[in-house]
Each structure stands twice: as structure tokens, then as C-alpha cells.
Amino acid sequence: MKRPLSLTARLALLFAAMTASLLIVVGVVLGRAVEAHFVELDNHELLGKFALIENHLLTSATPEARDTLGQRLDDAFVGHDMVGVLLRDAEGSVIYAVHPSLFNASQLAGQRLPEGIASWEKDGRDYVGRERTFTLPSGAGDASRVTALVGLDITHHAQFLDATRRGLWLGISVAAAVAAMLGWWAAHHGLAPLRRVTATAGALSAARLGERLDDTDAPAEVHELVEALNGMLDRLESAFQRLSDFSADIAHELRTPVSNLMTQTAVCLSHPRSAEEYRDVLASNLEEYERIARMVGDMLFIAKAENGRLPHPDETVELAAEARALVEFYEALAEERGVKMDVGGNARVRGDGLMLRRAISNLLSNAIRHTPADGTIEITIADEGPQVALRVRNHGDTISPDQLSRVFERFHRASPDRQRHGEGAGLGLAITRAIVEAHGGTMTAESADGVTTFGMLLPRAPAQPFGR
Numbered sequence: 001m002k003r004p005l006s007l008t009a010r011l012a013l014l015f016a017a018m019t020a021s022l023l024i025v026v027g028v029v030l031g032r033a034v035e036a037h038f039v040e041l042d043n044h045e046l047l048g049k050f051a052l053i054e055n056h057l058l059t060s061a062t063p064e065a066r067d068t069l070g071q072r073l074d075d076a077f078v079g080h081d082m083v084g085v086l087l088r089d090a091e092g093s094v095i096y097a098v099h100p101s102l103f104n105a106s107q108l109a110g111q112r113l114p115e116g117i118a119s120w121e122k123d124g125r126d127y128v129g130r131e132r133t134f135t136l137p138s139g140a141g142d143a144s145r146v147t148a149l150v151g152l153d154i155t156h157h158a159q160f161l162d163a164t165r166r167g168l169w170l171g172i173s174v175a176a177a178v179a180a181m182l183g184w185w186a187a188h189h190g191l192a193p194l195r196r197v198t199a200t201a202g203a204l205s206a207a208r209l210g211e212r213l214d215d216t217d218a219p220a221e222v223h224e225l226v227e228a229l230n231g232m233l234d235r236l237e238s239a240f241q242r243l244s245d246f247s248a249d250i251a252h253e254l255r256t257p258v259s260n261l262m263t264q265t266a267v268c269l270s271h272p273r274s275a276e277e278y279r280d281v282l283a284s285n286l287e288e289y290e291r292i293a294r295m296v297g298d299m300l301f302i303a304k305a306e307n308g309r310l311p312h313p314d315e316t317v318e319l320a321a322e323a324r325a326l327v328e329f330y331e332a333l334a335e336e337r338g339v340k341m342d343v344g345g346n347a348r349v350r351g352d353g354l355m356l357r358r359a360i361s362n363l364l365s366n367a368i369r370h371t372p373a374d375g376t377i378e379i380t381i382a383d384e385g386p387q388v389a390l391r392v393r394n395h396g397d398t399i400s401p402d403q404l405s406r407v408f409e410r411f412h413r414a415s416p417d418r419q420r421h422g423e424g425a426g427l428g429l430a431i432t433r434a435i436v437e438a439h440g441g442t443m444t445a446e447s448a449d450g451v452t453t454f455g456m457l458l459p460r461a462p463a464q465p466f467g468r
């Protein structure tokens with residue numbers, strides 16, 4: 001594939017083309033003006049010659065004077081080598097001639113010139129000429145007409161114009177080349193910050209994601225690019241960081257149950273035991289296996305949800321019905337902990353009922369885990385503008401603001417003391433958020449003065465036709 005021209009080359013060409021077109025316009029206008037000026041000069045000279053000839057003709061009324069006409073005209077045209085004159089009488093016979101070699105054969109033979117200034121070429125030289133007829137005062141009683149043909153050799157004008165044109169073309173070419181070079185230099189110089197940015201960006205790697213592009217001496221246009229790239233690097237770095245943390249977390253989370261299993265099994269194998277003891281160890285191992293399997297399943301679920309690879313059933317979900325079903329499910333556990341649960345309001349959303357139930361279930365199980373005995377968990381469902389909000393509110397530990405911003409991260413536990421509240425892996429809220437976002441919604445979390453509220457904001461289901 002042909003590579004497109006570089007910006008520098010484009011700018012250089014643009015400069016050259018602009019300079020050349022400007023100079024061509026100026027050259028054409030100037031050339032026309034000079035040409036018109038020469039035509040004017042030639043015409044002026046021709047008219048001057050006619051005035052001279054007329055003057056001599058008018059003073060040639062008498063036969064004597066007429067005899068000396070030739071001599072007088074010769075004197076008048078002495079030194080005017082570039083001028084040719086032909087005088088003819090009424091019959092067309094040449095009565096006087098100066099430098100007739102200026103005229104071509106047909107003109108010498110009597111062919112009339114067209115009106116105004118005529119031009120012709122002869123023996124490689126350029127001429128202009130004009131014709132005029134004079135009526136002479138009758139001297140010996142016969143009025144006569146004399147036609148004067150005056151020609152001017154304008155070869156030097158034409159040569160001057162040609163030389164000027166050649167000079168102009170040369171000048172335009174040189175100017176265009178200089179403009180191209182200056183344009184190239186200016187563009188090359190101007191784009192230096194961009195090349196620096198490219199070089200830095202090219203040297204970045206996953207290991208050097210913390211580096212940022214330098215924009216101290218970058219011009220405004222490059223500045224914006226640098227800011228955009230640096231913004232992208234910020235996002236990439238934090239995504240990359242989250243990904244590395246996640247891998248570290250997975251390893252860490254799996255290490256504990258696996259080492260528990262190993263220790264337990266090693267201790268069990270250290271000396272012979274009864275079948276009863278083996279059964280106990282296997283049962284305990286099974287519990288640990290189940291925990292690992294649940295964690296791996298949850299991680300897989302989050303990964304699928306984040307990549308949009310979950311199935312997308314599109315059913316109408318009554319949030320109150322789902323919440324009540326879950327309250328019933330957790331009834332026994334809540335009762336055991338002395339916690340009451342209350343559901344208020346209703347709204348409909350569209351999506352996957354099972355997944356939404358799982359999302360609410362995670363919020364509810366957290367609330368049950370963190371509500372002290374005799375506390376109440378309130379689930380409120382309400383329309384909020386174009387959205388539907390389901391909030392789970394409970395009294396209990398306050399989550400600090402810096403922890404609150406991170407509770408939705410995988411494996412994040414606001415309380416480092418994980419044994420205090422049971423065996424949570426720290427994946428529940430990450431799963432809830434992934435489900436809500438897969439439904440086009442967002443999560444909210446507030447915690448202050450011992451009251452914590454987690455909310456799911458979901459797009460409201462479109463109004464249903466009556467009877468459905």
C-alpha cells in the first residue's frame with residue numbers, strides 16, 4: 001500500500017504551490033500591463049510619425065514644394081532606422097519610401113492594412129504599422145489623396161517581453177523551491193514536539209506505564225494530544241494495576257484454602273487413623289473445595305459479565321416480588337441473628353430475573369452479616385425519574401469514605417478482619433455491580449453515622465399494555 005505523504009512534505013508542497021500561484025497571478029498582471037504600455041508607446045510613436053508626415057504633406061501644395069518633399073522627409077527620418085514609411089498617391093503608386101524593407105511583399109504591392117494597429121513578422125523581426133490617408137490642399141488645382149503607411153520595428157520590445165517572461169518563470173520556480181524548502185523547514189521544526197511525543201510513546205511498555213509524555217514546550221495542538229494520551233495512560237495504568245492486583249488477589253485467595261487442605265491432609269496422613277477420622281477430614285476438605293469452587297465460579301461470572309458474554313434474557317422483573325422471595329429465603333438466617341427485614345414499594349425493570357435476584361441477594365446477605373442483633377434491614381423500591389432504585393439500608397458498621405469507593409472492587413473487604421463477619425471472599429458487591437451494569441444501571445453506596453445504604457439504579461421497564 002502506498003504510504004500517504006508526510007505532513008512536512010504536504011506543508012512544503014502547499015507553500016510552494018501557494019507561492020507559485022501568487023507569483024503567477026502577479027506575473028500575468030504585470031506582463032499584461034507592460035504589454036499594454038508598449039502598445040500605447042508604439043501607437044503614440046506611429047501617431048507622431050503621421051503628424052510629421054502630414055506636416056510635410058500640408059506644406060507641399062506647390063509643385064516646387066512637392067519636388068522637395070522627398071528630400072525633406074529624408075531629412076526628417078534621418079536616424080530613425082526602426083521606422084519605415086510608404087507614401088502612395090491616389091492611384092496607388094509609391095511616391096516616397098523610407099526603409100521599405102520593413103514591409104512585406106503584399107504591403108509593398110499595395111495591400112491595405114486593416115483599421116488600427118496591424119502587426120506582422122518578417123525575417124524573424126516583429127513590426128507594427130498603421131495606415132492613414134491625407135487629403136492634400138490643391139495647389140495646381142487638383143486635390144489629391146496620399147496614403148501613408150508607417151511601420152515600426154518593435155523587435156526589441158518583443159525581445160524585452162520575452163526576456164522578462166523568462167526571468168519571471170525562473171523567478172517563480174526559484175521562489176517556489178525556496179518556499180518549499182522554508183515550508184519543509186518550518187513544518188519539520190514545528191512538528192518536532194510531535195516527534196518527541198511519538199518517540200516517548202513508542203518507548204512505553206507495560207513495565208513503564210507510569211511514565212508520562214512531556215508537554216512543557218509543546219504547542220497548543222500537540223498539548224491537547226499529549227493531554228489526551230496522558231489521560232489514556234492514566235486509565236491504562238489504573239486498569240493494568242487493577243488487573244495485576246486482581247491476579248495477585250486470586251493467587252492470594254487460593255493460596256489460603258489450598259494450604260489449609262494440604263496441611264489438613266498431611267496431618268491426617270502422618271499416622272494411621274480410624275475411618276471416622278478420615279471421613280471427618282474428607283468432609284472438611286469438601287467444604288474447602290466448595291469454597292474454592294464458589295470463588296472460581298464467581299470470578300468466571302464477573303469476567304463474563306464484564307465482557308458482555310452473559311445470556312441476555314429480556315423478561316419483566318417485579319423487584320418487590322424478587323426481594324420478598326429473598327427475604328423469605330434469608331428468614332431463618334436473619335431470625336438466628338435477631339435481624340428483621342422489611343420490603344417497601346415496587347417497580348418493574350426488564351432483564352434477567354435470576355441475575356437480578358443474585359444481585360439483590362448479595363446486598364441482602366451483606367446487610368444481614370453487618371446488622372447487629374435486633375436491627376432492621378429496609379429494602380425500598382421506588383421510581384426515580386427514568387430510573388428505578390432498589391436500596392438496601394441497614395444499621396451497623398460505618399464504611400469509611402476511602403473504603404466506600406473501593407467496596408465494589410473484586411476481593412475488597414472494607415474490614416480487614418475477615419473472620420469477624422464470616423467467610424466472605426469479597427466478590428459479592430463486584431458481582432452485584434457487574435450484573436447491574438450489564439442491565440445498563442449503576443450502583444450507589446452511602447455509609448454514615450452507622451447507617452449503610454447500597455442502591456441499584458436500573459432503567460425502568462417501558463410501560464406495559466393493559467392486561468399483561
Ligand SMILES: Nc1ncnc2c1ncn2[C@@H]1O[C@H](COP(=O)(O)OP(=O)(O)OP(=O)(O)O)[C@@H](O)[C@H]1O
Binds near residue numbers: 366397399407424430
Ligand atoms: N451493609 C454493609 N455494612 C457494612 N459493610 C459492608 C456492607 N456491605 C458490604 N460491606 C463491606 O464491603 C465489603 C465487600 O463486600 P462484598 O459483598 O463484596 O464482599 P464480602 O461480603 O466480604 O464477601 P462475599 O460477598 O464474596 O461473600 C465487605 O467485606 C464489607 O466489609
Ligand SMILES: [Mg+2]
Binds near residue numbers: 366
Ligand atoms: Mg457479600
